[in-house]
Amino acid sequence: MEKSPTSNVKNIFRRFSIFRKSDGHIKKKPSRRSIETFSSEDKDKEVTPHKFEFKTTEIPLKPCSVLQIKTYIETDMLKEAYLNLLSLRLELKLEKSALVNKEKDINLLYDALRHKMFAIVHKSSDVNSLNKEQLVYVATIILEEEKREGEPGAMQGWREAWRDAVLNGVRDSLKKVPLDSREQNASWLAVHLGLLGKAVVEDLERVKTELLSSYPAELNVFETYVSCHHKAVGEHLKRLLEKVTELKDYSALLDFIIHRYPSDLQAHKKDLIMEEDLNKIKTSYCHCHKEEFKLKLENFSTLETEVWKKKKSPKRTEDGFLTSKIHMDICELIARYAGNLEKIDENLGKSVVSSCLDELNQFYPRFEKEFSQHTVSLLTSDLLDCCLWVEYHITYINSFSSLKENLQCYKESCSAQVEKLEKEVDGLTLRLRQTLRDHFKSEVKPYMDGMMTKKWLKTDEDFKEVISRVENYSGLCKSMRAPSAQIFVNDLHYYVAKEYVSQLMKKKYSCKKNKNEDAAIKLKEQWNELRKLFVEMGSSLKWLYPLGNYLSDIIGMEIEKNIKDLLHPLVSNYPDISKKQLSAVLSFRDNGFSLEKHNVINHFTALKRDAGNTNHEHSFFTDIE
Template sequence: MRSMTKTYRKTLSVSESRYSDTDFLSLSQLTWFNTFSFTFGNHLAVVSPTTEDGFRLTKWRKSLRALKQFEELFDSTPEHNKDSTVMDKENTNNFDFIYNIMPSHVSVMEINSLIESADLNKAYLNILSMQKKVQCERDKLGEEPSSVKLAHKEKDLNLLYKNLIDKLSSIVRQSCTQPSGNKELLLQVAGIIEDNEKRKWDVEGLEGLRAVWSTAIQQGVKDRLGKIYLNSNEQTVSCVGANLELLGKNIVELLETVKTETLNLYPQSFLVFETYATSCHEFVGEHLKMLLGKATELKDYNDMMDFVINRYHSEMILCSPSLQPEMEERTFLLSDDLLGQIKQAYCDCLHETIHASLENVINTEQKEVWEKKVTPKNTKDDIFYNSEVYTDISEMIKKYSVNCANFDSNVEKMAVCKCMEALKHFPKRFKEEFSKQSCSLLGSDLLDCCLWAKYHIAYINSFSSFREHIDSYRKKCPEQVKDLVLEVDKLIDHLKQALLEQFSVEIKPYLSHLMTKDWLYSDADFNELVNRIDIYSGYSKSMRHPSAQSFASDMHYHVVKVYISELLKSKYSCKGKKNEDAAANIKEQWTVLNKLFSEMGSSLDWLHSLGYDISKIVEQEHEKDIKNVLTPLVENYPDIR
């Protein structure tokens, strides 16, 4: 008996050495065959017809019954020849299964050990066997409640199935980061999933294997691409751009690997490439949301828009030639909501950026121009005073407009509107700071007074040009441009009014002596008036049209109004020849004034005759004669009463 046992163990050992792990089914059948061979051999030995053994004929009959039982069991298992493998198919209920179910299984601990060691085929076969056994026991009970023992078996079966799912998920997930390291395991995974779907066996409370497989790919892609992250402590201007560039490269590399190495490991029904591409696309959306929450600089949002609109669907990533033709029939679009959030975040940041830039413009002008009393530069033709303020702001708007036009017209429109909105408050802010800084120039120093005037002229020119520039954006955002133009016009009017008020202050002493004895016999005051007009006439020539003409007209009107007002005051009584002298003086001075303002470009020609009409009145000696010449004056200038 001992010798026969040794013979059996030796035979089993030899049989095991001839089969690989994947031939578990053949190895199991061989084990059963050896077992029954040992039994049959034992019975064969005891029914030897030799009488010295002392055995009866009944032993021989028992041996025959044992042999018959062995033949029946052996016939119930699939036949395996030298060409059979663990993937031999089982035909049951018109379904072709990948695996045959074994008649028995190893212990729960052993199955779990097989799962942990990634011996997937053996583990799955034993789980199927255990499931079939549990199902048979449950069927026998019918409607009767399950026994405690059966309940424990069902619990063990569910736990094993869950552990197998976790293992499959882990293998698929790791394949994203180590694609060439587990090809054999992926083949087993594919076979198990296909077999499981054909058997339609799912455990309550657990996902199906195909869903687990898809989720594992999604998580694996996230592991692979998730290594690219934004360091919250290094939110530099270039960080987001570099991050997204690296993300694009990694997506292409991953999908190239899937196409060349992973795709052939699965049946076509798995839609492997599409599953991986979809997971990459979903990760991109999540990653952009994460970046959107961390981005702080305008360059960050700009890089995000460039990635989404220009690069993601280009040959740099999804349309890469290396991913064709698998990618041709697939369309991956980021949600309009996400793209809208990125665009809005860009525009909001643009508004803040422009506001800060405009503050820098004012600060620079204060430190580099006003405090240092730098004389404004002339244009290239050396005619007009100019300021860098217009150039800086106009180039800034143009830069953002052109940049956004590279994305799409909608972004460009949004950006331009934000620029106009941010600029709306700049004219008022500039006026406040300039008025505060420039008032110190209006003192006894003539040079400072001239510099003060030149600053005003330079800014009138700059903001007039700026007004023309922003008007070119009216079609894109009419309301915003309209509001901004109103503010710019207010600033220009304020600057011209400040010049006019200063001019008025300077000429006031020379007009207050009209119709006095000194005025009648001396031209000194009038000559000073003419001198001031000449100075401001020079200023107007340094202004751009139409500001120059409107300023000249304003000066003209102001001088005429003050001049006539002083003449009509009862300061000095002229009689006899003095009337004629006063009238002649008025005519002469009026002619000079008309010529000065005509040369300046004043459009108020209707004022030219006013002085002559007044001189005719002054020339009259009798009241009745005054009435005869008063009518034309009242008719032409009804506001004079």
């Protein structure tokens, strides 16, 4: 069960010895304690704060002059001033027709008395200006006036005015806390907030040890001072916020508000700063974090640009994969942000990570553009530069794929951002692979165009060039991480197989004088050599392997009518082959018209019809123009 404020103040009073009326001092001054000890007070002694009582017999029958009462007030003779004021009020009460001037004099004198009383309260925040005896008079007058509320000449709001005086005193006290400029000290805010917290602790400790004995329990003095400190600190923090522009200062401010503000005052923390204002600070902090993260990303990109300009070879991991530091730097930066912020506020940490992931998604297109612009010149240089260009692409395929994997830890807290990031990374790595594949195509295409010609039958020169380039990429693919490596190898395999077979469809050459048998042998040998190479590279497109043998058997068949017997496995495994494409293969074998060839075409048509429109797992001939 929570203790009432009055009970708390009584507990606080138990720490002190009896207040001496003669000099207003405490017999024994307690040792200084931190704010954390406020809730664990000694309870072995009951102490009652000193209080004067105004007796009716003390009120003069005839009040002294207004000028004399004013003099009493100005010279801090509060008792004499107040007793004569009461006499003046009684005189006003007894007079049936109160004079306006007398009522005006009373109001002016009461106003002067109130200002004097609360100047005393205001100054009590300064240890050098503390007068305990006067505080006793102040408290007694406040309670006395509350009893006389409603009488002629009475003023309202004494307790509220006293609270305002306390608040202004606290404000002035906090203004004395040292505050360096940013130019004087890079850690200006963190240092100031540390001193501010210490000042709050010391002020409230002094209230307990030096001020409570001057006030009666009815005024809830300690609770009032606590509340006023919250209000004053909150106002102070708002003024400080106007000067905050850097990330470390936002961090220091939030850490102070959420964690470092004196721990025993947590119950009043809602008074420290409004939730709306706290959210504004958090929003500004997230924005500042995002801007810093964006700047860091640009710095990372600049470091990579230096690598490209100086044509430095990419680094390799222990297991031989090409890699860059960029993904590690990004992951470490986000992890550091998240770790630091979770100590302040878990939700704030999630917000900052979310904003970083959003910014990262914007970073990829910028990086890709810069990468393309800075490395394209390598393709117009020598062979080593071309190889370096390929290595750079593999490097960033690996790095950004690793980044995607490492950021999976934020999927639960930032699912939407991580899913978008996954799509961005997949798109980037796809485009990098496509760029590599297109470059491979540009290297291989001229030699592929030399296939299935008269020259091709006589020499292996073009085919050897194709093999050489595939072997070059085979070595480079070993530097690429899965699953990108598997996808890329499959892409190369599919392209080479498609381009090789498509040469048969272009009707560039037709075998004469039994040259079809030589062509069939060559086609089978070359196809098997390609097959062996792609098996070593790890291609998973095993369904492509039989095609070369099917086609070479058709081309090399000595008796034309027997070709019909070879069509069923071809149509079963590659149902998308068209009549036109089969006709082109037959023309390569022999472009002359014959009834047997016509029968072969008819048999093929029947097989296709019987097969119907059954969907097949793979498509190949559809991609051949």
